[in-house]
Amino acid sequence: MSEAELQQVKFPPEILDRIAPDISLKRHFAIGVRPNLRNFTEFKPIxxxxxxxxxxxxxxxxxxxxxxxxxxxxxxxxxxxxxxxxxxxxxxxxxxxxxxxxxxxxxxxxxxxxxxxxxxxxxxxxxxxxxxxxPSESLKINNLGISINNEEEEEKEKDAKQEILYPDLNSNEWQYINLSNQYNKxxxxxxxxxxxxxxxxxxxxxxxxxxxxxxxxxxxxxxxPRCYINESNLLSTKISIRSRKSNVRGLINTNNNKLNLNLDLNRTEKIKLNLTDGLISSNYGVVDIIKKEKESESENENENENENEKNNEKNKLIETILLCDLEGEAEETSILSRLTVITNKKGTMNKISLINGDLNSEITFDILKKAIEISQKRSLQQGV
Amino acid sequence: MSDRRRLTGPANLIKPNIPEIVSNIDNKNQENTNSTSSIPSFFIKHAIINNANGSAYLEINNTIIEVSIFGPRPIRGSFIERGSLSVECKFLNHIIQPMQDSEPSKTGMSNIEHRLSSYLESCILPCILLEKYPKSTIDIQVSIISIDKSMVNSKSNSSLLWLMNWIVICTSIALIDSKIEIKDVISSGQIKLTRNGKIKIGIEDDEVEECIDALISFMNLRNDEIVGIWLEGNQSNLTESEMSLIIDECNKMSKIIRANMNSYLINNI
Missing domain, CATH: 3.30.230.70 (GHMP Kinase, N-terminal domain)
Structure with a gap:
């Protein structure tokens, strides 16, 4: 009769990542790498x-x-x-x-x-x-155009040639146009x-x-792009009818399809933004890792187990480290202290978000300083 | 009803009207492909998505399709003997969907997406050995990243069938990548049969004359079994001989595409 043996179960790294993320993380750190095989302060290329x-x-x-x-x-x-x-x-x-x-x-x-x-x-x-x-001003539609059908020229054709007039570009013609209420909005x-x-x-x-x-x-x-209103729409009046099918009460949206975009690429205008160069957002996780255990100097056999454990605790060299660009399941689930910093080339910061989620590995000033320094370096090198 | 889960903009948002532009450049491109009456070259790549069990990417002209397959995954609840299959075809949000009059809602699928999904499902159902996967589901998600510009404006059905054709092919590659057991790889052919008996391949929107658009999907190495037929156009006068002509022509095209797929699979998997 052979004895029933408890076989040791082995898991490949990606499965261990999922079932025991904390253990997987510790084991990786013990050999000095992250589960994604990057260095601690290495960002994933973009x-x-x-x-x-x-x-x-x-x-x-x-x-x-x-x-x-x-x-x-x-x-x-x-x-x-x-x-x-x-x-x-x-x-x-x-x-x-x-x-x-x-x-x-x-x-x-x-x-x-x-x-x-x-x-x-x-x-x-x-x-x-x-x-x-x-800035709100940059998204405002300033010169709203009006499209006009040139009826005299091409009376017979169904799709009369459309011409779009803008107050700033066609100021000569513009003075002859009667503007309706719709336009003044x-x-x-x-x-x-x-x-x-x-x-x-x-x-x-x-x-x-x-x-x-x-x-x-x-x-x-x-x-x-530029924007224009159809002349025909300006003149038309719409009566809102309450239909049985729709539940909309009161006014039906009368603005429907009145505003058109002019897709002419020559007429587009670059948006005015308050952007500083080199904007980039970087994220960090803060975690404790056990460096090497010091070899216990005295190996006294008489000492009881409890003391041994205490000694072990003391001998562990714990270091709080910064991990850049968290990735993968193990890091996502077991690193709870997080930092996000948005920096730019000017050397100022646009955002810092800080979550001190893990009581054992709190974010210290030094860590924060280091994170900001790395972010600024990254801004200079990679920011858009 | 406003969607509280998504940031869809302020409540009084107006959708601007975008006028149709008649571009000459696109039409010229089209003519080129038509005159040779052959299949334009296409690009396939598999296993592009890490967190899916199988995935594939296909590019042909301006049409870009991505298919990802999740499963077989276990289901909750009572035991089922065969695996269940769910198919979802979605256009990316920015695409103005063809033949769509009303504004598509952000939740659920639009009319056109339903039609694409149900055709794909009917093609794949006979092909997968679902009895091998009890108590599990297989989810197929198709996302249409880009479509040909001509397709947006055209009211013809051929462009829709053309898109469907490539969705089927991309899904077949993704299925192989997912290592789900299948009977054969599906490929399909899409043609247009005009009233005077001419056969045309590819999208044409200047065609006004009456014609029948056909898309037929096959399992070419399994005795050319047909797994899906989609006909559009006036079929009231469709004769038997015309139908067999359509099937033959689709089969020819399907075989050419299948040969391409095979060579890709041999070289890359």
Whole structure:
């Protein structure tokens, strides 16, 4: 009869990462590497594509950016919405505006957005707003044009040739135009950004960095088109009828399709931004690692076990270290003290977020200083 | 109803109208592909997504498709004997979807996405050995990153079938990458049969005359079994001989694409 033996189970690193992230992390640190095989203060390389294919093939996309970091790919496209400034005085108080991001992470399930997606979107929205990058004035539609059908010239043809007149470009013709009420309203653009993340391997913080970079990259290339109203629309009156099918009560949106974008590339204008060069967002995790254990000097056999353990504790050399650009499951779940710093080339900071999540490895001033120094170096080298 | 989970902008947001531009450049490109009446070259790459079980990427002209397959994953709940399959085709948010009159909602799939998904599902169902995967699901997610510009404006069906054709091919590669057991690789052919019996390949939108657009998917190494047929156009007068012509022509095209896929698979997997 052979004895039943308890066999030792062995797990490959990626499975251990998942079932016991803390152990996996400790073992990696013990041999001096991170689970993703990067150095402690090494960032994952980022590639930024400079293709404008998405803009060219989609009329509604005015700026786009594709960023790759490892296998993680981020596709960011910016489309426009228009909003009527109903209360101009109130609008003036708001000096800066933001972008409306919508982050979607491919995860193999459909349905409502996850917490992570919502947090990322909200975080991007607020960060851009608070860092005062986009002045409200820059998104205001200043010279609203009017398209006029030249009926006299081509009476017979159905699609009479359209001409678009702008107050600043066609000042001669402009004085003959009767402006209606519709024209006197003030409008502003709204930037809508849709971000799709493929093959996510980074932590949420790193993903924020990539999304932030992609938005900044988009904003840098952003050119706003001109906008015009159709003359025919100006004259038409619309009566709102309450239909049985729709639940909308009161006024039906009468502004529908009245504003048109002029896609003429020669007529676009670069957006005026408050951007400083070299913006980049960097994230860090703070964690304790056990350096080497000192060899105990006295190996007294008489000492009881408890004391032995105490000695061991003392002999452990604990060091708090900074990890750059968190990635992978082990780091995501077991490193809870986090830092995010957005810096620029000027040497100032746009944002610091600090979460002291782990009581054992708190963020000290030295650590914070080190993180800022690394971020600034990175800004000079890699910032956009 | 406003979507509280997403940042969709202020409540009184107006969507500006984007006038259609008649571009001459695109049409010229089209003519080139039509005159040779052959399949334009396409680019495939597999295993591009780390957290999916299988994935593939396909580019042809301006059409870009990405397919990722998740599964087989265990399901919760009671035991089922065969695996269940779910297919979801989605356009990226910025794409103005073809043949879409109303504004697509951000939640759920639009009309066109439903049609693409159900065709893909019907093609793949007979191909996967679902009985090998009890108590599990296989999720196929297709994202259409870019479509040909001509497709946005065109009202013809051929462009939709053209897109569908490449979705099927991209999915087949992703299925192989996922190592899910299948009977054969699916490939398909898409043609246009005009009233006077001419066969055309590729997208054409200047075509006004009455014609039938056909997309037929095959398992070419399994006795050319047909796994999906999608016909558009007036089919009331479709004769048997015309139908067999359509099938033959689609099969020819499918075999050419299959040969390309095979050589890619041999060299890269």
């Amino acid at each position: 590639e930024i594509a400079n293709s404008s294919q998405l803009q060219e093939s989609n009329n509604n996309v005015i700026s786009s950016s594709i960023i790759k970091s490892g296998s993680t790919t981020i596709i960011n496209t910016i489309t426009l919405g228009i909003i009527e400034n109903i209360n101009p005085n109130e609008e003036k108080k708001k000096k800066f505006t933001t972008i409306y991001p919508n982050v979607e992470i491919l995860r193999g399930r459909s349905g409502a957005p996850t917490d992570e997606e919502m947090i990322l979107s909200q975080n991007l929205y607020e960060t851009i707003y608070k860092s005062k990058i986009i 003030s409008y502003s653009f709204i930037l809508l950004s849709s971000i799709k993340v493929y093959s996510k391997s980074q932590s949420t913080n790193s993903l924020f960095d990539l999304c932030y970079l992609s938005i900044i990259n988009c904003l840098k290339n952003l050119k706003l």
